[in-house]
Amino acid sequence: xxxxxxxxxxxxxxxxWPLSRQKIPKQFLPIISEKTMIEETVLRLLPLLSPHNIYTxxxxxxxxxxxxxxxxxPAENLLVEPQGKNTAPSLILATAKIYLQNPExxxxxxxxxxxxxxxxxxxxxLEAAASLASQxxxxxxxxxxxxxxxxxxxxxxxxxxxxxxxGESFYTVKEFKEKPGYEQAKQFLESGNYYWNSGMFLWQxxxxxxxxxxxxxxxFSYWKRMLDALKNEKDREIKSIFEEIPALSIDYxxxxxxxxxxxxxxxxxxxxxVGAWSSLMDIWPKDKNGNVIKGDGIVYNARNCLSYSPHxxxxxxxxEDIIVVDTGDALLVCHRDQDQxxxxxxxxxxxxxxxxxL
Amino acid sequence: xxxxxxxxxxxxxxxxWPLSRQKIPKQFLPIISEKTMIEETVLRLLPLLSPHNIYTxxxxxxxxxxxxxxxxxPAENLLVEPQGKNTAPSLILATAKIYLQNPExxxxxxxxxxxxxxxxxxxxxLEAAASLASQxxxxxxxxxxxxxxxxxxxxxxxxxxxxxxxGESFYTVKEFKEKPGYEQAKQFLESGNYYWNSGMFLWQxxxxxxxxxxxxxxxFSYWKRMLDALKNEKDREIKSIFEEIPALSIDYxxxxxxxxxxxxxxxxxxxxxVGAWSSLMDIWPKDKNGNVIKGDGIVYNARNCLSYSPHxxxxxxxxEDIIVVDTGDALLVCHRDQDQxxxxxxxxxxxxxxxxxL
Numbered sequence: 001x002x003x004x005x006x007x008x009x010x011x012x013x014x015x016x017w018p019l020s021r022q023k024i025p026k027q028f029l030p031i032i033s034e035k036t037m038i039e040e041t042v043l044r045l046l047p048l049l050s051p052h053n054i055y056t057x058x059x060x061x062x063x064x065x066x067x068x069x070x071x072x073x074p075a076e077n078l079l080v081e082p083q084g085k086n087t088a089p090s091l092i093l094a095t096a097k098i099y100l101q102n103p104e105x106x107x108x109x110x111x112x113x114x115x116x117x118x119x120x121x122x123x124x125x126l127e128a129a130a131s132l133a134s135q136x137x138x139x140x141x142x143x144x145x146x147x148x149x150x151x152x153x154x155x156x157x158x159x160x161x162x163x164x165x166x167g168e169s170f171y172t173v174k175e176f177k178e179k180p181g182y183e184q185a186k187q188f189l190e191s192g193n194y195y196w197n198s199g200m201f202l203w204q205x206x207x208x209x210x211x212x213x214x215x216x217x218x219x220f221s222y223w224k225r226m227l228d229a230l231k232n233e234k235d236r237e238i239k240s241i242f243e244e245i246p247a248l249s250i251d252y253x254x255x256x257x258x259x260x261x262x263x264x265x266x267x268x269x270x271x272x273x274v275g276a277w278s279s280l281m282d283i284w285p286k287d288k289n290g291n292v293i294k295g296d297g298i299v300y301n302a303r304n305c306l307s308y309s310p311h312x313x314x315x316x317x318x319x320e321d322i323i324v325v326d327t328g329d330a331l332l333v334c335h336r337d338q339d340q341x342x343x344x345x346x347x348x349x350x351x352x353x354x355x356x357x358l
Numbered sequence: 359x360x361x362x363x364x365x366x367x368x369x370x371x372x373x374x375w376p377l378s379r380q381k382i383p384k385q386f387l388p389i390i391s392e393k394t395m396i397e398e399t400v401l402r403l404l405p406l407l408s409p410h411n412i413y414t415x416x417x418x419x420x421x422x423x424x425x426x427x428x429x430x431x432p433a434e435n436l437l438v439e440p441q442g443k444n445t446a447p448s449l450i451l452a453t454a455k456i457y458l459q460n461p462e463x464x465x466x467x468x469x470x471x472x473x474x475x476x477x478x479x480x481x482x483x484l485e486a487a488a489s490l491a492s493q494x495x496x497x498x499x500x501x502x503x504x505x506x507x508x509x510x511x512x513x514x515x516x517x518x519x520x521x522x523x524x525g526e527s528f529y530t531v532k533e534f535k536e537k538p539g540y541e542q543a544k545q546f547l548e549s550g551n552y553y554w555n556s557g558m559f560l561w562q563x564x565x566x567x568x569x570x571x572x573x574x575x576x577x578f579s580y581w582k583r584m585l586d587a588l589k590n591e592k593d594r595e596i597k598s599i600f601e602e603i604p605a606l607s608i609d610y611x612x613x614x615x616x617x618x619x620x621x622x623x624x625x626x627x628x629x630x631x632v633g634a635w636s637s638l639m640d641i642w643p644k645d646k647n648g649n650v651i652k653g654d655g656i657v658y659n660a661r662n663c664l665s666y667s668p669h670x671x672x673x674x675x676x677x678e679d680i681i682v683v684d685t686g687d688a689l690l691v692c693h694r695d696q697d698q699x700x701x702x703x704x705x706x707x708x709x710x711x712x713x714x715x716l
Contacts (some may be wrong), residue, residue: 313376313712314689331683341658341676349671
């Protein structure tokens, strides 16, 4: 069984503005450690996979960055998506590329910008998941929820008759759920039958094609054309097909439609999607008053704040639950409960035409 | 009657950190208008006084700045205080200097860094005050309080038998009060017999000497020595006497001790001591949510905030009552009710030896 990891690195990461920018989205920032998130994502896989079995999918403008950060990956593994669309077009491109080399290969589609604290547990589950994937299942990792999050999609699963393999349990998926409201999220949490959707998936290339053919015929037609264009190295056609594929998530385009044969494995390996600034308050070390201070800071009577201003002296006085992020040219001051609005600010900057701040 | 204004420009203005620094205290910043506060203070006097009748007292390191900002003032009017101490030593020096030229001159001691919105009313009251000062009274301006401020000293006055001159009323001062606690401040406000102490004073040079002799004999001895040293231009001795004078305020060293013959004029000319960042929220224009934004700002769901960051894009999201001040090298994020603590931060920076931020 051959595993081919596809690192999805096309995200724009606008929720980490002003640190993340169009040219440097979150996956290219050293947020969690001194290494960038995409480096961490690849390093984590190396005990299991050779660099030749690791692909990236990203925009052309980031290919150079990826080449510098990940010099051991073969140049031909750095797939370029003609535009940032969503996961379905990117993963059709990547899976087709892999299919042409080996239709039996198992594709592990992994976001470039997530935190996984327990790498060895993750790899153990990944191997088990790959084994099941080569038995024609579509596999996903679900995160046991710890609070009624409204910022994640959910996976409704059945506890009955789990598949056991290599000591790991895989449960049948009943439904993929969009981000819920608070009350519904509470019900999901209390029921015990829901996981957060981690956005990590495994499938055998051949099975991916079959499932598309059976359950998503309109998408399957793009798949066939993409295979053909890749086989004949028709770059312009690849681009044009990519642009035609609807900008859907793979969850919606395939996983949800496949219905049967979709399994979820509980991913209790210390996952975070590091989705916004406040998520770093659970990751970075805090002082005794709950403050996370990155940079030279003076804190007086402040609680549960995050200050990221590596290049200047920052004084916090009498403030609570505030996120402060300073870069050379821009400054964010945000209540920690409202950091999801940061991407709206980026939209607003875009509308105002202030490109230098994007 | 000759009026000689003495602009007290020795303040360090640490409550406006990080904008104000040791090298650029508040009086040398264009906080209220496009002109610096000391320029505003002098400009306001020009309808009444010639530049030759305006003195400044400041530290040596600021003399060059004053000369640049106020080129019309004669160089010999820029008095140098050997060290920043308090108002009594500075005003003994300045009054002695003026006394040697004309003991009948009326000295108007004025802070360099206060806001007076109604200049013409101020000048009208200043002229009336000077007339009374030449009748041997010590005069001060008191600000009718509008809320139970705990950040100001108070002047307890008697409403009985005010002195009327040039249409202005002057009341007998009963007592100078230090900054009160909140409950006492409320009583002061409710009684109607208290004004805020504005720190502006007038006296005839000869009367100043007499009052010191009669009511503050220990200070009077310094006065006599200072007069002598100035007369003989003994610079080293001037410096050494200055250093010996206790670091008292003139309120405490003279006004409070003189007791009788001290009058207060209500200063309803739109005064603010511009004592800290939050005071600017009453001076600078606000948006409909009460936010004051200086610089390029994006505001989302923020209320009653002040953002001063002229050189960068600043986004405020979901925050209330927050003061944000960004300079090139330092950043302040402070609750508006706690801006009096900014000077403690400056002390803390001093203790840590981070001179570059002072």
